[in-house]
Amino acid sequence: MLSDTDLPALTDLACRLADAAGAASLPHFRSRNLEAGNKRSGDGFDPVTVADRAAEAAIRAILAAERPDDGVLGEEQAPTAGSSGLTWVIDPIDGTRAFISGLPTWGTLIALDDGERGRIGIVDQPHIGERFVGVKAGAETRAWLSHRGERRAITTRPCPGLAAATLFTTTPDIFTPREWEGYRAVERQVRLARYGIDCYAYALVAAGHVDLVVEASLKAYDIAAPAALVQAAGGIVTDWQGGDCRWGGQALAAGDPAVHAEALAILGDYAD
Amino acid sequence: MLSDTDLPALTDLACRLADAAGAASLPHFRSRNLEAGNKRSGDGFDPVTVADRAAEAAIRAILAAERPDDGVLGEEQAPTAGSSGLTWVIDPIDGTRAFISGLPTWGTLIALDDGERGRIGIVDQPHIGERFVGVKAGAETRAWLSHRGERRAITTRPCPGLAAATLFTTTPDIFTPREWEGYRAVERQVRLARYGIDCYAYALVAAGHVDLVVEASLKAYDIAAPAALVQAAGGIVTDWQGGDCRWGGQALAAGDPAVHAEALAILGDYAD
Numbered sequence: 425m426l427s428d429t430d431l432p433a434l435t436d437l438a439c440r441l442a443d444a445a446g447a448a449s450l451p452h453f454r455s456r457n458l459e460a461g462n463k464r465s466g467d468g469f470d471p472v473t474v475a476d477r478a479a480e481a482a483i484r485a486i487l488a489a490e491r492p493d494d495g496v497l498g499e500e501q502a503p504t505a506g507s508s509g510l511t512w513v514i515d516p517i518d519g520t521r522a523f524i525s526g527l528p529t530w531g532t533l534i535a536l537d538d539g540e541r542g543r544i545g546i547v548d549q550p551h552i553g554e555r556f557v558g559v560k561a562g563a564e565t566r567a568w569l570s571h572r573g574e575r576r577a578i579t580t581r582p583c584p585g586l587a588a589a590t591l592f593t594t595t596p597d598i599f600t601p602r603e604w605e606g607y608r609a610v611e612r613q614v615r616l617a618r619y620g621i622d623c624y625a626y627a628l629v630a631a632g633h634v635d636l637v638v639e640a641s642l643k644a645y646d647i648a649a650p651a652a653l654v655q656a657a658g659g660i661v662t663d664w665q666g667g668d669c670r671w672g673g674q675a676l677a678a679g680d681p682a683v684h685a686e687a688l689a690i691l692g693d694y695a696d
Numbered sequence: 697m698l699s700d701t702d703l704p705a706l707t708d709l710a711c712r713l714a715d716a717a718g719a720a721s722l723p724h725f726r727s728r729n730l731e732a733g734n735k736r737s738g739d740g741f742d743p744v745t746v747a748d749r750a751a752e753a754a755i756r757a758i759l760a761a762e763r764p765d766d767g768v769l770g771e772e773q774a775p776t777a778g779s780s781g782l783t784w785v786i787d788p789i790d791g792t793r794a795f796i797s798g799l800p801t802w803g804t805l806i807a808l809d810d811g812e813r814g815r816i817g818i819v820d821q822p823h824i825g826e827r828f829v830g831v832k833a834g835a836e837t838r839a840w841l842s843h844r845g846e847r848r849a850i851t852t853r854p855c856p857g858l859a860a861a862t863l864f865t866t867t868p869d870i871f872t873p874r875e876w877e878g879y880r881a882v883e884r885q886v887r888l889a890r891y892g893i894d895c896y897a898y899a900l901v902a903a904g905h906v907d908l909v910v911e912a913s914l915k916a917y918d919i920a921a922p923a924a925l926v927q928a929a930g931g932i933v934t935d936w937q938g939g940d941c942r943w944g945g946q947a948l949a950a951g952d953p954a955v956h957a958e959a960l961a962i963l964g965d966y967a968d
Contacts, residue, residue: 454903454905456853456904521888521890522890524862524888524905525862525864525888525890525900525905525906526900526903526904526905526906527801527890527893527896527900527905528800528824529799529801529893551824552800552823552824581728590796590797592797595890595891616793616796616797618793618794618797618799618867618891618892619867619890619891619892620890620891620892620893621799621801621892624799628797628798628799631726631798632728633726633796633797633798633799634797634798
C-alpha cells in the first residue's frame, strides 16, 4: 500500500515520466513527416502515431527499471500486472487528433492509483510548457501549475450553479444519441459551452477557469489522471450517477459542488 | 498607396502593435478578477472584457502617433477614417470565450489592407509565445512563425482532396440552419473534423497542419488577418462563392487548391 510519506518521491517520479514522454513526443509535433496510422479496421479514423508509441515506451522503460512491482495500464500496450497494489495509468498523448492537427491542447496523462483511488494526477502540455499536477494525501491535498519554470498553486473556482457555469466537452462524437440528449440538457442550462480540447478542459477546471466537463465513452487512461487532478484541486469528479468513474465510461467533473449537483440531477436520467 | 519597399517597416510596426496588445491583455488572462461584460442586450452571451478594450486602446495609441493618416477598423471602437488608402483591421482578442475560459487558443489579429487586398496578416498568441506572420508583396509573398524567439518559414501543405483533409470550425453556433447544412455536407467528406479554436485554426492552415477552415457570420476584423496570413503562406481564402471575403460573412480557407475547389463546389449551394 501507499503511505503519504512515499508521495513526494512518487510525485517526482511521475514528473520524470512526463518529462520522458514529452522528450519522446515533442519532436514529432508539427513534423511534416508524422504518419497517422489507423487502429480501426472500419470507417472510423483513430490516429495512432509513432509519437504515442515512443512516449509510452519511454514511460514504461522508467517504470520497469524503478518500479518493477507496480502495475501499468496504458493506451498503447497491453496492461502490466503488478504486485505492489499500485497502478500507473497513463495516456502518452491524450488528444491525438489535436496532436496531428498541430493544436497544442493534447496532453500526456499520468496517474498513480492505489487500488482505492487516484493519488497523483498529471496533465502535461510540453509545447506550451505547462504541467498541471494534483496530489491527494490523507492529510493534505494540493495541486499546482508549473509553466516554464514558474510554479503556482491552483484550485477550482466557486460557481453558484449551472446558469453561471462554463462547460467544455471534447466533441459530440463521444456521445451515444441518448447521452447526447443528456449532454444537451445540461448545455442548455449553462452560460457558456465549448467543444474541442480533450484533457486540457479538465486542467482548466482544476485551475479555476472552467466549471464543468461532461464526457462519455472514456477509457481508464483518459480519465484517471484528469479526475485525480481535479479532485486534488478541490473539485468533484464522478460518473453520471455520482459513482466512481476512474475506470472510464461517463464522466462529470465540476469545480463547485453546486454545479456538480445540478448537472448530476440532469444526467442521472441518461446514465449507463 | 503602398509600395513593396514600405512593407518591411510596416511589418515591424504590425509586430509592435501585437507586442503592445499582448502586454495589455496577457495580465488579465487567467486572472480571477476578470469580469466578462455583456455586449448583447438579449439572451446571448457575448463577453467583452477589460482586456479586449485595453488591447485595442494600446494598438490605437501607437497608430494614432505613428500612422495618423491610416484608417483603423477594430472590434471595440468605432472605425477611424483615413486618407492614406491604408486600413489597419484589428481584433485585439479574437476568441474572447476562449480567453475567459483560460484556453490559449485566442489571438490578437492585425491586418493591413491597401484597399484592394490584405498585405499583412498576423495571428499572435502571447501565452504560448507564438506569432504567425504573413506578408504579401508584389514580388514576394512569405509567412513565418516566431515561437519564443525561434523563427521559421511556414507554408500551407499539399492535400489531394477533401477525403484526406483535416477541417476545423469554431462552433456550430456561427452557422444559420441553412449554412449548417452546407458545413455538414463538407464535414461528411473529410478525414478529420474538429471544433473550437477560433483564429488559431487559420494559423494552423498557414503552418501546414490543417487543410480547411469553414466559417460564417464573420466580421471584417475576424477574417482580414487570418485571410492575409493563409494567402501569404500559399493558401486560398474566399467566401462560399469563391469571391473576396475580407470584409466578413462566409469564409472558406484551404491550404491546397484541390481542397478549396471541392469544398467550394459543395458550399456554393449554401452561399449568401
